[in-house]
Amino acid sequence: MNLIRYIGYDIKHGANFVFDLPNGHDCWLFLLTHTPAYxxxxxxxxxxxxxxxxLFPPNQKIYYSxxxxxxENDWIRFDSDEAYVCDFPIQGxxxxxxxxxxCHQIIKLLAWEHAESNDKSNEIIHHLLSALFKKLLDHDDENLAIQHQLIQLRKEIYNSPEKEWSVKLMAEKLNISPSYLQAIYREKFNISCMNDVINRRINFAQDQLLNSNLSVNEVALMSGYQNIEHFHRQFKKITKQTPLEYRRSSIREK
Structure with missing residues (x-):
């Protein structure tokens, strides 16, 4: 039995968004983020x-922001006693x-069928949820291991963009060749590993320029740049503004 209570897709919130539910919901909650999140x-x-x-099980603490x-995310709050949900191996x-x-497209279909709310749509919802959870486990054991390592690597990049990242260093962390890392990283995240590092560094710098009184040089160092001119070039290439122009324009917008 599956019963969707609420569902949404392409839902957007601002920078101050926080969802904090210490005791969780009395039902399942599934999220698929479109943006980085805490x-x-x-x-x-x-x-x-x-x-x-x-996938948050019932009555478990939920916090994301x-x-x-x-x-931006897709989300489903639902009741289920199906084994593919209750025994899902990655919860919380x-x-x-x-x-x-x-998965995003399945959630959109689920939302449309949920709006219909009839016996036929309920049957379709059951099959769509089954397809969603089967797709979420679409890995063989070897592939699942390397996928997990890639996720952990990317999480470390996002948490510590200031590290002296290189393809060689990242490949050594996963104990694979640099060429293989570059191929599977792009396949997984649709971006090269070094461009991901650069984007994250510039995103971190933007946040510091906007929310701190640090000088541009201090922000550059905190973002992993020892060469200040290189920082300026990459910042302008991505944002189309110099760091000072970005800070000033952001202050005017406020």
Whole structure:
């Protein structure tokens, strides 16, 4: 038996968004993020990359919040006694689905069928939820292990962009060749590993420029740049503004 209580997709919130429910819901909650977000997991608040999924069981603490200027996700609150939900092996912890776009499309279909609310739509909802959870486990054991390692690597990049990241260093962390890392990283996240590092560093710098009184040079160092000119070049390439222009324009917008 499956019963969707509430469902939403492409839901957007601002930078101050926080969802904090100490005792959880009395039903299941499934999320699929479109943007990076903070989750409270194992007693710690950590940032997870975009396109993370998480299944919260009933009556478990729920905490997640925006980590950038926009937070966006799909979500389903539902009742279920189906084995593919109750025995789902990853509960209460974010993970990265193999094909998040496929999952997103299923959630959209679920929302449309939920709006119909008749016997036929209820049957379709049952089959769509089954397909969603089967897709979430679309891994073989070897692939699942490397996928988990990639997620952990990306989480470390997001949490510590200031580290001296290189393809060689990242490959050594996963005990694979640099060329193989670059191939599977791009396949998994649709971006090269070094471009992901750069984007995260610039995103971190934007946050510091906007929310601190640190000088541009101090922000550059905190963001992992020892060469200030290199920081300026990469910042302008991505944002189309210099760091000072970005800070001044952001202050005017406020």
């Amino acid at each position: 989750f409270y997991v194992d007693g710690q608040l950590e940032e997870y990359p975009a396109y993370s999924a998480i 925006a980590s950038q200027s926009i937070y 912890k974010p993970f990265s689905p193999q094909d998040p776009e496929y």
